[in-house]
Amino acid sequence: MPRADLIVNLVKAGSQGDQGLFRSTVEALAAEERAKRHHQLADKLEANLKLSTGKRTPEVVRAFDGGHGGLLYEINPQRTFDSLLLEDEIRNTLNEVIEEQHRRDLLRSYGLEPRHRVLLSGPPGNGKTSIAEALAAELMMPLLVVRYEAVIGSFLGETSGRLKRLFDFVRTHECVLFFDEFDTLGKERGDTHETGEIKRVVSSLLLQIDSLPSHVVVVTATNHAELLDRAVWRRFQVRLSVPPPSLAQKEAWFQRLQEKMGLSLGHTPKALAKKLNVSSFSDIEQFSDDVSRRYVLALPNADMKLIVNDRLRQWSQRANSKVTDSNN
Numbered sequence: 001m002p003r004a005d006l007i008v009n010l011v012k013a014g015s016q017g018d019q020g021l022f023r024s025t026v027e028a029l030a031a032e033e034r035a036k037r038h039h040q041l042a043d044k045l046e047a048n049l050k051l052s053t054g055k056r057t058p059e060v061v062r063a064f065d066g067g068h069g070g071l072l073y074e075i076n077p078q079r080t081f082d083s084l085l086l087e088d089e090i091r092n093t094l095n096e097v098i099e100e101q102h103r104r105d106l107l108r109s110y111g112l113e114p115r116h117r118v119l120l121s122g123p124p125g126n127g128k129t130s131i132a133e134a135l136a137a138e139l140m141m142p143l144l145v146v147r148y149e150a151v152i153g154s155f156l157g158e159t160s161g162r163l164k165r166l167f168d169f170v171r172t173h174e175c176v177l178f179f180d181e182f183d184t185l186g187k188e189r190g191d192t193h194e195t196g197e198i199k200r201v202v203s204s205l206l207l208q209i210d211s212l213p214s215h216v217v218v219v220t221a222t223n224h225a226e227l228l229d230r231a232v233w234r235r236f237q238v239r240l241s242v243p244p245p246s247l248a249q250k251e252a253w254f255q256r257l258q259e260k261m262g263l264s265l266g267h268t269p270k271a272l273a274k275k276l277n278v279s280s281f282s283d284i285e286q287f288s289d290d291v292s293r294r295y296v297l298a299l300p301n302a303d304m305k306l307i308v309n310d311r312l313r314q315w316s317q318r319a320n321s322k323v324t325d326s327n328n
Contacts, residue, residue: 006032023049024171028213031172035215046172068169071162073145077137077176079130085249085281086127090240094118094131097217097238098138104214113214115237119182121225122242125280128221129180131242135219136176144170145178148185160204167208174215182220183227202229209235244279253281257288261295266305275312277319287315 009025026049034042081091100107100114107114118135120128136143151166153159170177179185185205206229209218220236222228233239245253250273258265265272278284294307 024211027168027172031174031213031215034172035174068144069150069162069165071147071150071166072169073147075133075136075143075145077133077143079133080137081134084127084130084134085245085252086131087243090131090242093238093240094135098135101139101215101217116212116214116217117209117236118217118219118238118240119233119236120219120221120240120242122223123244123280124223125282126242126244127281128242129178130281132176132178132219132221135217139176139217141217142173142175143178144173144175145180148181152184159201163201163204163208167212170216171212176217176219177212179218179220182222182232183224202232206231206235245281245284247273249281250276250284253284253288257291261292263304265291266303266308272308276315278315287311290315 006025006029009021010029026045030042030045030049033039033045081094086094097115097118101116104114120131122128133143146166151159151162153162185201212218218236251269254265254269254272258269267275276284276287278287291304291308291311294311295302295304298307
C-alpha cells in the first residue's frame with residue numbers, strides 16, 4: 001500500500017494544480033512500487049506521467065543512455081564493511097544508517113524518515129570511496145557515481161540543467177548516489193574568486209539534495225572540507241571524518257594478508273606495520289600488491305622475507321624522494 005503522505009500529496013497536487021508536486025509524488029510512488037518489485041505498476045505510473053506532462057520519463061530514456069544521459073557511472077558494489085578496517089565509531093554510525101534504511105517502514109509509521117545524507121571527509125586514499133561502495137553493498141543498492149566531466153558545462157546555466165536531469169533520474173530509484181571530491185561542486189559561495197555561475201550551481205545543488213526522497217542515499221566525499229560551503233554541512237545528517245590508518249589497523253591489514261596468502265611474511269604483522277612508513281590505506285594496498293606480485297613471479301623458489309625486505313627498501317626510498325621533492 002502506498003505511503004499515506006504520498007496519497008495526501010497527490011490529492012493536494014490535484015486540487016491545487018501543482019504540476020511540480022504532482023510529478024515528484026508520482027515519481028516517488030513509482031520508485032516505491034519498483035522497490036517492491038511491482039514493475040508493471042511502476043511502468044504504468046511512469047507511462048501515465050509521461051502522457052500527462054509531455055516529458056520523457058527516466059524509464060523511456062533508460063533504453064538509450066541509462067536514463068541519466070551519461071551523467072553517472074553505475075557500479076555493482078563488491079566491497080563490504082567486513083573487508084574494510086574502519087574505526088568503531090565510523091562502523092557503528094554506518095550500521096545505524098543501514099538499519100534505518102532497512103526498517104524505514106517502521107520509522108515512517110511513526111512519522112520519521114531514515115537518515116540518507118552522509119558526508120565523508122579526510123585525506124585521500126583512506127577509504128571514502130570504499131565506504132560508499134560498501135554501504136551500497138550492505139543496502140543491496142546500485143552505486144551511482146557522478147561524472148563531473150559530463151555534469152560541468154562551459155555555458156551559463158548548463159551545469160544547473162544537467163544537475164536537475166541527474167537528480168530527476170535518481171529520485172525515482174533506490175540507490176546510493178556518490179559525489180567524490182564534492183568540493184568540486186559544493187564550494188564556499190563566499191569565495192571571492194568564484195563566479196556568480198558557480199554560486200548558482202551550489203544553490204541549485206543544495207536545493208536538489210534537500211528534495212531527494214530518503215530511499216536515495218547520498219554519500220559525498222571530500223579531501224578539502226575547508227572548501228565546502230557552510231550550508232553544505234547542514235544538509236548532511238551524518239558527518240564522518242575518515243582518518244589515516246593507525247598502527248593497529250596496519251597490523252590488522254598485514255595479519256589479513258598473511259592469512260590470505262597462507263604463509264608467513266617473514267616479519268610479524270606488528271613489526272611490518274612499524275617498518276612501513278605510509279599514511280594511507282591505498283599505499284598499504286599498493287605495497288601488499290607489490291609483495292604479492294614479486295612472490296608469484298619468484299615461484300617456485302620465492303623467499304618471502306627477502307621479497308618483503310626488498311619492497312620495504314624500495315618504499316623507504318620512495319618516501320624519502322617525496323620528502324626531498326616537497327622541500328625543493
